Amino acid sequence: MLSNHFQNGMESAKLLWSRLPNSDEGVDGEGAEELGQYKKSDGTTVESLDYEVIENDAYRQEQAKRGKLYTGYSVAMKWFFALLTGIGTGLAAVFINISVENFAGWKYSLTFNIIQKSYLAGFLVYMLINLALVLSSVYIITNFAPAAAGSGIPEIKGYLNGIDTHGILLFRTLIGKIFGSIGSVGGGLALGKEGPLVHTGACIASLLGQGGSTKYHLSSRWLQVFRSERDRRDLVTCGCAAGVAAAFRAPVGGVLFALEEVTSWWRSQLMWRVFFTSAIVAVVVRTAMGWCKSGKCGHFGSGGFIIWDISGGQEDYSFQELLPMAVIGVIGGLLGALFNQLTLYITHWRRNYLHKKGNRVKIIEVCIVSVITSVISFGLPLFRQCTPCPEADSNSGIECPRPPGMYGNYVNFYCSNKKEYNDLATIFFNTQDDAIRNLFSAKTVHEFSAQSLLTFLVMFYSLAVVTFGTAVPAGQFVPGIMIGSTYGRLLGKFVVSFYRKLNIEEGTYALLGAASFLGGSMRMTVSLCVIMVEITNNLKLLPLIMLVLLISKAVGDAFNEGLYEEQARLKGIPLLESRPKYQMRNMTAKEACGNQKVVYFPRVVKVADVLSILRSNNHNGFPVIDHTRSGETLVIGLILRSHLLVILQSKVDFQHSPLPCDSRGGALPIRHNLTEFVKPVSSKGISVHDVHLTPDDLEMYIDLALFLNPSPYVVPEDMSLTKVYNLFRQLGLRHILVVPRASRVIGMITRKDLLIEDNEDSVALELQSTSV
Numbered sequence: 001m002l003s004n005h006f007q008n009g010m011e012s013a014k015l016l017w018s019r020l021p022n023s024d025e026g027v028d029g030e031g032a033e034e035l036g037q038y039k040k041s042d043g044t045t046v047e048s049l050d051y052e053v054i055e056n057d058a059y060r061q062e063q064a065k066r067g068k069l070y071t072g073y074s075v076a077m078k079w080f081f082a083l084l085t086g087i088g089t090g091l092a093a094v095f096i097n098i099s100v101e102n103f104a105g106w107k108y109s110l111t112f113n114i115i116q117k118s119y120l121a122g123f124l125v126y127m128l129i130n131l132a133l134v135l136s137s138v139y140i141i142t143n144f145a146p147a148a149a150g151s152g153i154p155e156i157k158g159y160l161n162g163i164d165t166h167g168i169l170l171f172r173t174l175i176g177k178i179f180g181s182i183g184s185v186g187g188g189l190a191l192g193k194e195g196p197l198v199h200t201g202a203c204i205a206s207l208l209g210q211g212g213s214t215k216y217h218l219s220s221r222w223l224q225v226f227r228s229e230r231d232r233r234d235l236v237t238c239g240c241a242a243g244v245a246a247a248f249r250a251p252v253g254g255v256l257f258a259l260e261e262v263t264s265w266w267r268s269q270l271m272w273r274v275f276f277t278s279a280i281v282a283v284v285v286r287t288a289m290g291w292c293k294s295g296k297c298g299h300f301g302s303g304g305f306i307i308w309d310i311s312g313g314q315e316d317y318s319f320q321e322l323l324p325m326a327v328i329g330v331i332g333g334l335l336g337a338l339f340n341q342l343t344l345y346i347t348h349w350r351r352n353y354l355h356k357k358g359n360r361v362k363i364i365e366v367c368i369v370s371v372i373t374s375v376i377s378f379g380l381p382l383f384r385q386c387t388p389c390p391e392a393d394s395n396s397g398i399e400c401p402r403p404p405g406m407y408g409n410y411v412n413f414y415c416s417n418k419k420e421y422n423d424l425a426t427i428f429f430n431t432q433d434d435a436i437r438n439l440f441s442a443k444t445v446h447e448f449s450a451q452s453l454l455t456f457l458v459m460f461y462s463l464a465v466v467t468f469g470t471a472v473p474a475g476q477f478v479p480g481i482m483i484g485s486t487y488g489r490l491l492g493k494f495v496v497s498f499y500r501k502l503n504i505e506e507g508t509y510a511l512l513g514a515a516s517f518l519g520g521s522m523r524m525t526v527s528l529c530v531i532m533v534e535i536t537n538n539l540k541l542l543p544l545i546m547l548v549l550l551i552s553k554a555v556g557d558a559f560n561e562g563l564y565e566e567q568a569r570l571k572g573i574p575l576l577e578s579r580p581k582y583q584m585r586n587m588t589a590k591e592a593c594g595n596q597k598v599v600y601f602p603r604v605v606k607v608a609d610v611l612s613i614l615r616s617n618n619h620n621g622f623p624v625i626d627h628t629r630s631g632e633t634l635v636i637g638l639i640l641r642s643h644l645l646v647i648l649q650s651k652v653d654f655q656h657s658p659l660p661c662d663s664r665g666g667a668l669p670i671r672h673n674l675t676e677f678v679k680p681v682s683s684k685g686i687s688v689h690d691v692h693l694t695p696d697d698l699e700m701y702i703d704l705a706l707f708l709n710p711s712p713y714v715v716p717e718d719m720s721l722t723k724v725y726n727l728f729r730q731l732g733l734r735h736i737l738v739v740p741r742a743s744r745v746i747g748m749i750t751r752k753d754l755l756i757e758d759n760e761d762s763v764a765l766e767l768q769s770t771s772v
């Protein structure tokens with residue numbers, strides 16, 4: 001009887017296989033499209049991650065072995081790794097900041113020294129230093145770590161949504177990201193180092209989670225404690241929060257950023273661990289800054305590490321001011337949405353035409369952008385007239401003019417008098433941190449002319465749009481803050497002259513402008529609000545920032561999606577948003593599957609058939625069916641391609657008999673080391689082409705019962721697609737089986753069945769008492 005069932009199973013498997021396109025050559029290109037494969041912009045197909053717990057025999061055996069001690073150990077390890085992630089990300093951020101500040105410091109000192117003699121020579125030196133730094137960055141990215149280009153946030157968002165983007169969390173990507181951002185930010189391009197720090201934190205976390213990098217012999221067995229992709233995912237979430245916490249010295253902002261922007265699944269235990277990681281980062285950064293204060297870190301110490309303290313600025317706001325503030329929100333929404341749209345067009349064009357021509361074009365492109373940036377930032381301030389210095393204020397620490405060779409506030413550039421400053425150079429020919437500090441400054445009014453602010457706004461906005469998407473690590477936070485604070489200050493100038501009687505600061509408007517642009521482009525609200533408050537140390541402006549962010553997000557949403565979502569879509573990262581599409585309400589699970597013929601395996605399957613079925617398609621999950629004694633078909637589970645490949649490669653589980661193990665007088669001893677099957681094996685580990693089998697092997701059989709996931713998620717065929725979507729998205733699944741209506745019910749679970757006490761004795765007692 002059983003052999004009959006086996007035959008039936010085999011036939012059906014073969015039949016289905018023969019219906020697939022190009023069954024002999026494997027499925028790729030057109031065929032892959034036919035099967036619903038999602039292709040990325042670089043031509044590779046997108047695969048998902050297996051976050052689901054595979055409750056197979058191996059898993060159950062392992063769970064049974066676990067005592068309280070083991071549970072305590074694994075929880076302690078999770079916290080310990082969160083600690084390591086915090087320390088690692090904090091140190092990486094300090095290293096990047098020290099390097100960037102020093103490179104920028106040397107660059108400006110040298111240039112200022114040379115321009116005392118010749119402006120042309122000064123410009124050449126300035127441009128060449130920028131070019132060298134940027135060239136080093138683009139060289140690292142194109143030749144060593146292509147996945148480190150850009151901010152990396154869309155890819156990390158994809159990873160946490162369940163999409164496996166190749167190369168995004170590798171060791172080389174981490175190194176490329178760190179050194180690449182030092183080059184690109186130090187080289188004065190219109191981009192920031194904050195986005196890349198999120199990616200850096202995620203890479204550090206992921207590498208720790210997988211026990212180091214085996215490729216570079218930097219791994220340790222002691223570090224390999226995490227058994228599931230879920231644990232690694234949680235650690236990567238901690239890494240993202242650590243990145244923001246380190247970039248802005250905003251620990252709470254980091255937690256909220258992870259929650260609001262990057263993660264798709266969240267739970268309270270994770271919140272505590274993420275919070276802990278951010279707190280560790282804050283301590284590490286603070287300690288490093290304290291150590292650097294005494295001048296041990298070169299130019300780093302006075303500048304660097306964003307805290308644009310504007311305390312002491314505007315104390316309160318009046319009702320009349322709400323209108324101009326709302327206008328800032330609207331402008332932020334419009335300019336932010338425009339920024340997203342322009343960068344989308346340019347990135348699309350770049351990918352389809354420019355970057356297809358190879359690495360050399362990418363390098364040349366970045367070099368041209370660098371030269372243009374140098375020409376504009378050095379050249380434009382030459383046309384500005386210098387202004388007398390504002391009254392020095394001992395509290396604010398404003399010095400004007402700065403001693404020669406120094407850079408920072410109130411740049412004395414191309415001025416005949418030492419007691420003057422060039423307002424455009426103060427924001428353009430300066431490090432980004434200093435420029436923002438100047439724009440936020442609340443001490444004096446009118447230190448920037450409307451003409452300079454407008455020139456800077458137009459030029460910097462254009463540069464930021466063009467620079468975005470080049471082959472260097474690039475964050476959009478700081479350029480966004482620069483753009484926003486410029487138009488904010490510009491509007492602030494008019495408000496100050498309009499409401500003369502009120503105590504209005506231009507710096508407040510600059511801050512609100514920055515918030516509005518970020519809100520209009522990135523569409524975050526809570527996390528941005530907290531980050532803005534944390535970086536400016538000014539809690540009084542919280543309600544205003546909230547107002548502006550809400551308006552700018554609403555205006556931006558009317559035009560397009562947020563920057564990261566747009567970029568993810570462009571890169572072919574199929575994110576599952578938190579809400580299903582409206583039309584899914586009228587579709588059923590069966591309709592979503594279309595007319596596809598399911599490729600499945602019988603419980604005991606011939607090796608030759610496994611191999612040919614795996615070669616014939618790219619699916620990663622296959623239902624496994626069996627038959628009852630009465631001849632009924634049963635779906636007994638789901639087997640992963642990666643597990644099948646491990647079985648095929650090791651060969652130890654092959655058997656001569658086409659019968660299930662347990663039908664041959666007791667279960668056979670398990671030959672394979674089952675721990676390999678507790679967690680999904682990386683699909684990139686082995687490919688079907690790596691499997692080499694002899695003709696004898698091909699004639700043997702495998703009993704899949706031991707390795708499959710016996711409890712995959714199953715939905716009835718007429719369930720609405722909205723429900724399926726929510727189930728899939730909320731549980732972070734990779735496969736759902738669609739089945740006909742169930743014929744029998746064997747029980748009903750309600751809330752009461754799920755309220756099980758922790759303490760087993762108390763459960764037993766309770767049961768006894770109820771039975772009495």
Ligand code: ATP
Nearest residue numbers: 035036037047048596597598599618619620621622
């Ligand atoms: P992912 O791509 O998300 O990692 P996967 O690789 O298992 O999962 P794909 O093969 O890429 O899934 O899915 C492409 C299409 O093939 C989908 O429409 C899906 O419904 C279908 N499909 C997936 N697995 C099977 C299968 N075993 N039999 C038939 N169709 C399948």
Ligand code: MG
Nearest residue numbers: 046047618620
């Ligand atoms: Mg796939």
